């Protein structure tokens with residue numbers, strides 16, 4: 001799916017990583033590449049221009065966090081803007097109320113009936129009791145088509161063969177359907193969004209009161225999906241879109257971005273004719289996959305302003321166990337640099353939240369960080385994990401390897417020892433930190449409590 005777009009975008013990212021530095025020329029080149037890739041995928045030109053402007057503006061207006069290279073930052077901006085183009089946050093269908101009712105609407109051949117079967121299988125897999133209801137009295141053999149799918153999937157099917165009134169069908173099964181967790185309602189389509197179709201859908205929706213009215217759109221119509229999504233949204237108030245046939249069309253990007261632009265979230269995508277060929281649509285994962293960046297999350301974590309909760313917890317646990325090494329020190333320092341994080345770490349250590357580190361301490365460490373990072377890049381794993389092994393001879397080796405003065409490396413080790421001592425004192429407090437230890441520590445930092 002979207003192989004061409006994917007390979008073009010990957011090529012562009014490779015260009016960034018190979019570039020010596022990020023300048024205006026590179027950004028312009030990158031923006032041009034992305035424009036071409038998106039236009040080839042049938043993305044609307046206005047959307048493409050908007051995305052280009054956003055990337056350029058953000059590279060000018062935003063400060064690159066100091067622990068992130070400009071290249072990584074550029075990749076992050078591209079990634080985030082592509083996600084926004086695909087609709088931003090994920091909309092998850094909630095199956096909480098019993099029964100949750102999903103009504104599928106859309107034009108002829110868009111994939112409603114197939115999708116009803118796919119959704120039934122998808123949710124059955126998660127342990128929901130699912131039923132499908134056929135209200136399409138228009139297409140010949142719609143009854144049999146859904147009945148067969150339901151049998152294959154192993155869910156219950158409801159429908160009345162040869163009945164012409166969709167509302168009557170629903171009323172007939174109203175009570176039986178209330179026993180299911182999820183009811184998926186298939187409806188009739190038309191060639192175009194005619195008055196006839198709008199009236200039928202509106203009346204049926206009024207009666208059924210579905211929790212979700214999902215518009216099924218064929219992805220191969222590309223950016224013209226916008227018109228369809230708009231029209232359906234206006235007349236039937238759809239709550240989400242399912243884009244089908246995303247396999248085997250070069251225009252899938254156009255359909256996705258067009259639907260996203262209408263403000264209606266895309267909830268699922270159909271990626272093949274088989275019953276299992278459906279995926280929840282998560283813009284973040286989708287773009288990540290498109291760009292081929294398995295470790296994009298790691299990159300983003302690095303660029304996050306604050307240390308993540310998990311990391312902070314992990315660090316504080318290790319600190320309390322006394323397993324504090326140079327990597328931890330470095331992480332702690334970078335966290336400090338981005339302000340606030342160490343306070344977060346401290347909040348998790350009993351008693352520590354009372355302590356406020358003086359500004360000078362934070363600032364003096366800041367300037368060292370970059371040098372220390374270089375030095376640490378030249379250290380072995382053993383040295384990082386157990387800095388006691390760093391002898392003067394090793395300091396010289398690290399200094400040579402990293403181009404950092406030996407004095408800075410000695411200072412790093414001194415800082416490490418100081419931090420370790422501090423932590424020992426903390427541990428000395430038994431369960432938490434005693435008031436006495438806290439005062440001692442504050443004195444050490446020149447703070448008067």
Ligand SMILES: Nc1nc2c(ncn2[C@@H]2O[C@H](COP(=O)(O)OP(=O)(O)OP(=O)(O)O)[C@@H](O)[C@H]2O)c(=O)[nH]1
Pocket residue numbers: 106107108109110111112113114115136139142188189190216244245246247248269270271272273277
């Ligand atoms: N390749 C591919 N084909 C699909 C996908 N979803 C549906 N189809 C095919 O599209 C055709 C039409 O699907 P239906 O489910 O019958 O469409 P419908 O919206 O119910 O059509 P009407 O009942 O006529 O309104 C079928 O041949 C499906 O196999 C998909 O995700 N990928």
Ligand SMILES: [Mg+2]
Pocket residue numbers: 112113114136139142186187
């Ligand atoms: Mg159908």
